[in-house]
Amino acid sequence: MTAAIGPKRSLIARATDDRIVAGVALALAATAAALLAGGLSGYRVNTIGQFACFALLALALDLIWGYAGILSLGHGLFFAIGGYVVGMHLLEQSVAVTGITPDIVQFMGWTALPGWWAPLESFPVALAAALASSFAVAFAFGWASFRSRVSGVYFAIITQALVYVAMLLMFRNDTGFGGNNGMTGFQVVFGLPIQDPAVTKGLALASVLALLAALVGCRLLMIGRFGRLLVATRDDEVRLRSLGYETLRLKLAVWCLSAVLAALAGLLYVPQVGIINPRLLSPELSIEIAVWCAIGGRGRLAGAIIGAVLVNAIKFALSASLPELWPFVLSGLVIVVALIFPNGLLDLGRWRPTLWSRADALQPTDATP
Amino acid sequence: MQWRGAVAGLFALLAACGPAAAFDRAAIAGWSCAGASGMTEAANALIFGVASASKEDAAWAAALAGAALDRTLKCGGAAPAIETPQGPVDAVTLQPGAAGDGSAPLLSLKNRPLFETARAAATLFVGATPGERSAALGALERRAASLPTDIFERAADAETDAGLKERILGAGQAALLNSPDMTKRVAAIERIAATPDRRALTRIAALKADPAYGKDPAFKAAVDAGVGSIERWLAVSNALNALYNGLSFASILFMASAGLAIIFGLMGVINLAQGEFIMLGAYVTYAVQEAMRAIAPGALDWYLIVAIPVVFAVTAGIGVALEATLVRRLYTRPLMTLLATWAVSLLIVNLVRVAVGTQNLQFVTPSYITGGRLVMGDFIVTWNRLFAIVFAAVTLGLTWFVLKRTPLGLNIRAVTQNRAMAGCVGIATRRVDMMAFGLGSGLAGLAGLALCPIYSVNPQMGSNFIVDSFMVVVLGGVGTLAGAVIASLGVGQINVLIEPLYGAVAAKVIVLLMIIVFLQFRPEGLYAVKGRRK
Numbered sequence: 001m002t003a004a005i006g007p008k009r010s011l012i013a014r015a016t017d018d019r020i021v022a023g024v025a026l027a028l029a030a031t032a033a034a035l036l037a038g039g040l041s042g043y044r045v046n047t048i049g050q051f052a053c054f055a056l057l058a059l060a061l062d063l064i065w066g067y068a069g070i071l072s073l074g075h076g077l078f079f080a081i082g083g084y085v086v087g088m089h090l091l092e093q094s095v096a097v098t099g100i101t102p103d104i105v106q107f108m109g110w111t112a113l114p115g116w117w118a119p120l121e122s123f124p125v126a127l128a129a130a131l132a133s134s135f136a137v138a139f140a141f142g143w144a145s146f147r148s149r150v151s152g153v154y155f156a157i158i159t160q161a162l163v164y165v166a167m168l169l170m171f172r173n174d175t176g177f178g179g180n181n182g183m184t185g186f187q188v189v190f191g192l193p194i195q196d197p198a199v200t201k202g203l204a205l206a207s208v209l210a211l212l213a214a215l216v217g218c219r220l221l222m223i224g225r226f227g228r229l230l231v232a233t234r235d236d237e238v239r240l241r242s243l244g245y246e247t248l249r250l251k252l253a254v255w256c257l258s259a260v261l262a263a264l265a266g267l268l269y270v271p272q273v274g275i276i277n278p279r280l281l282s283p284e285l286s287i288e289i290a291v292w293c294a295i296g297g298r299g300r301l302a303g304a305i306i307g308a309v310l311v312n313a314i315k316f317a318l319s320a321s322l323p324e325l326w327p328f329v330l331s332g333l334v335i336v337v338a339l340i341f342p343n344g345l346l347d348l349g350r351w352r353p354t355l356w357s358r359a360d361a362l363q364p365t366d367a368t369p
Numbered sequence: 370m371q372w373r374g375a376v377a378g379l380f381a382l383l384a385a386c387g388p389a390a391a392f393d394r395a396a397i398a399g400w401s402c403a404g405a406s407g408m409t410e411a412a413n414a415l416i417f418g419v420a421s422a423s424k425e426d427a428a429w430a431a432a433l434a435g436a437a438l439d440r441t442l443k444c445g446g447a448a449p450a451i452e453t454p455q456g457p458v459d460a461v462t463l464q465p466g467a468a469g470d471g472s473a474p475l476l477s478l479k480n481r482p483l484f485e486t487a488r489a490a491a492t493l494f495v496g497a498t499p500g501e502r503s504a505a506l507g508a509l510e511r512r513a514a515s516l517p518t519d520i521f522e523r524a525a526d527a528e529t530d531a532g533l534k535e536r537i538l539g540a541g542q543a544a545l546l547n548s549p550d551m552t553k554r555v556a557a558i559e560r561i562a563a564t565p566d567r568r569a570l571t572r573i574a575a576l577k578a579d580p581a582y583g584k585d586p587a588f589k590a591a592v593d594a595g596v597g598s599i600e601r602w603l604a605v606s607n608a609l610n611a612l613y614n615g616l617s618f619a620s621i622l623f624m625a626s627a628g629l630a631i632i633f634g635l636m637g638v639i640n641l642a643q644g645e646f647i648m649l650g651a652y653v654t655y656a657v658q659e660a661m662r663a664i665a666p667g668a669l670d671w672y673l674i675v676a677i678p679v680v681f682a683v684t685a686g687i688g689v690a691l692e693a694t695l696v697r698r699l700y701t702r703p704l705m706t707l708l709a710t711w712a713v714s715l716l717i718v719n720l721v722r723v724a725v726g727t728q729n730l731q732f733v734t735p736s737y738i739t740g741g742r743l744v745m746g747d748f749i750v751t752w753n754r755l756f757a758i759v760f761a762a763v764t765l766g767l768t769w770f771v772l773k774r775t776p777l778g779l780n781i782r783a784v785t786q787n788r789a790m791a792g793c794v795g796i797a798t799r800r801v802d803m804m805a806f807g808l809g810s811g812l813a814g815l816a817g818l819a820l821c822p823i824y825s826v827n828p829q830m831g832s833n834f835i836v837d838s839f840m841v842v843v844l845g846g847v848g849t850l851a852g853a854v855i856a857s858l859g860v861g862q863i864n865v866l867i868e869p870l871y872g873a874v875a876a877k878v879i880v881l882l883m884i885i886v887f888l889q890f891r892p893e894g895l896y897a898v899k900g901r902r903k
Binding site: 168 | 639
């Protein structure tokens with residue numbers, strides 16, 4: 001991130017300045033190619049697709065935490081909004097194609113799916129609805145919070161309360177989204193049966209490409225004027241405001257962008273796991289997203305992706321063999337990263353073994369990228 | 370033999386209904402050994418005679434009925450005898466010296482309730498403690514209709530305990546409800562409506578099905594007025610119940626969030642493991658209980674009191690250790706502290722889960738917080754919730770004292786207001802942080818102790834309180850006790866007030882929305898400390 005002094009460099013040159021970002025982008029392109037070439041088992045393909053969704057979610061959080069210094073402990077909310085909308089879409093489509101009444105109709109005591117779900121049968125409508133509703137929620141909450149200059153730890157715990165309340169709300173049957181059971185029993189995706197290997201592959205490919213597009217798009221955005229203003233907001237908001245910039249608009253814009261990306265991740269995730277229920281809204285999952293970013297490293301986009309893939313790889317491996325060990329490993333990872341690698345694994349290169357440095361020595365701050 | 374007993378019983382019955390008849394002890398004891406129909410006579414004689422019997426006779430009636438029920442009445446010897454721990458006694462005189470052999474007479478299904486009623490009626494007069502008499506009254510109330518009404522009147526005259534006297538009169542009125550005399554019935558309705566509870570409501574509302582309700586306008590008016598007045602009082606007492614439960618919830622919330630608010634004001638960090646300190650407090654209480662059970666079983670009742678210093682010391686110690694090893698190293702990165710303390714909470718929950726298990730812990734409820742006092746209608750002041758409220762009030766007082774009247778409190782306030790300047794004048798700010806962190810963790814541990822008798826205790830319990838504690842901190846502002854008190858009362862009361870109307874979830878949603886709206890006007894919370902913004 002050297003300052004651009006001297007002759008104006010091309011956009012591509014500036015975008016690939018950060019070798020790690022370029023490397024991750026290449027790796028994503030290679031993964032997409034490998035998926036296209038085929039030869040991977042269905043389980044592997046599905047895992048890749050899920051990881052891509054988690055990485056997209058982490059990327060969304062990194063935009064606001066790494067660049068704008070706003071930590072959200074409630075990003076699962078937007079992930080779940082995307083998930084619930086696509087869940088309704090899949091149910092509508094399954095009914096339209098197969099004519100089988102899904103379980104949700106039975107345990108909710110309905111006779112058919114609610115009438116207002118009908119427009120969601122068309123995918124473009126569902127996509128637009130997911131993005132628009134997450135945008136609307138993010139805008140309303142962000143405007144109320146940023147306007148009253150709620151920030152830092154305050155903001156983090158309010159977002160946590162928000163996702164917790166949303167979870168309680170969705171656990172109720174009266175809320176009308178399947179309650180505790182959520183939505184499941186999807187039969188058809190884009191007119192194909194959901195078990196079809198082509199569907200698995202297509203979804204995984206879509207997730208990886210969405211992640212790649214988001215990475216490239218956000219990178220371009222962040223090396224531009226918008227990104228620099230965000231970093232300035234993070235480092236000294238008061239000064240930026242004194243200079244005449246409206247930081248409310250900046251923060252609101254990046255907050256809504258982040259929410260929409262998270263909803264997109266949820267939208268891609270739910271068809272791949274075949275279920276959406278309120279557990280996606282648990283405060284623990286939302287904190288875990290922040291943990292992926294913290295472990296991977298904030299403020300460079302690639303770190304979030306690396307962190308999400310790494311943590312989930314360990315989680316998947318452990319839940320197969322030693323599920324009770326996972327919480328210990330996770331808490332150990334977080335504590336080690338917090339104490340030794342202030343900026344996550346991206347710090348590995350810079351790390352010198354000064355484990356027991358004096359507590360009041362000069363320390364990095366939350367804002368240090 | 371049997372028919373003679375039956376005839377004699379009939380005479381005794383007639384005699385007993387007359388005024389001031391004493392028991393024919395020998396006859397009754399005899400009938401008790403004379404088969405099923407004889408026993409019926411004996412029980413009836415006891416029931417109808419006890420109201421006018423002397424104190425000794427009533428005591429004897431209680432002993433005889435009890436012996437028949439407990440199968441310590443022996444009919445084999447020359448005279449009926451009662452087996453006691455001190456040896457057999459004569460069933461008529463209760464004097465020792467009888468031969469206590471033979472078998473106990475078999476109580477038929479029909480006779481058992483009669484003897485139970487007889488024992489209860491006698492106990493109502495001669496029971497040694499109000500508790501015993503109250504239990505006897507409870508048994509009698511169920512059969513009030515079949516009892517002679519003068520039992521309640523005379524028992525009420527003799528009763529010394531004012532509360533119990535009221536209840537006995539009430540039971541007597543209930544018996545009068547079914548009396549054939551209409552003025553007595555109306556008077557009884559008014560009398561019952563004067564003690565409004567759910568039972569009185571069902572009792573009077575049932576009279577709407579009575580034939581007299583349709584025929585007699587005075588009776589109808591009395592019933593309607595009674596139902597109306599009871600319903601009004603029940604609404605009031607329900608509201609009081611909700612307020613009371615809200616107060617106890619708020620007390621625990623206050624202890625959990627006061628520590629959070631102090632630490633946040635001081636260091637700008639939120640301890641996400643605060644909920645787990647509550648859980649640890651409850652587990653330490655459990656450990657103290659088990660230790661007392663092993664070492665001093667006699668004093669087991671006092672474990673809650675013994676646990677207070679232990680819980681505070683242990684949780685405060687863990688808090689100090691957490692501050693010194695983790696939080697201190699992250700003090701320029703409050704957001705990372707959130708994640709690090711979350712990791713600690715995850716670690717603590719899983720350590721407890723592995724070490725102790727996931728099941729709910731079983732606590733002995735000490736006698737001094739068992740039960741409660743019926744204040745009015747359905748409103749019961751239960752001692753376990755009162756314990757939490759008083760405990761929180763005392764904790765509030767002590768914390769206030771520490772913050773306002775001790776050197777540590779002075780330092781905490783100074784560092785909260787201006788950390789750099791406090792450091793410049795020689796306050797060891799890091800040390801103050803550590804002590805404050807310990808204080809906050811200890812308060813959370815005490816919250817865990819106070820909720821042991823009310824809520825269930827398991828490794829996941831912390832998460833039930835942490836989000837509400839956040840809301841209290843956000844609402845109340847940081848670094849002040851007053852803010853934490855008012856915000857806990859607000860959040861606690863709103864939660865329980867909305868709950869019966871729209872459900873627990875709606876209550877949480879409404880509280881959160883109110884807080885977000887509130888922040889538009891007071892972003893710093895109710896009581897903002899005037900200090901440098903961090």
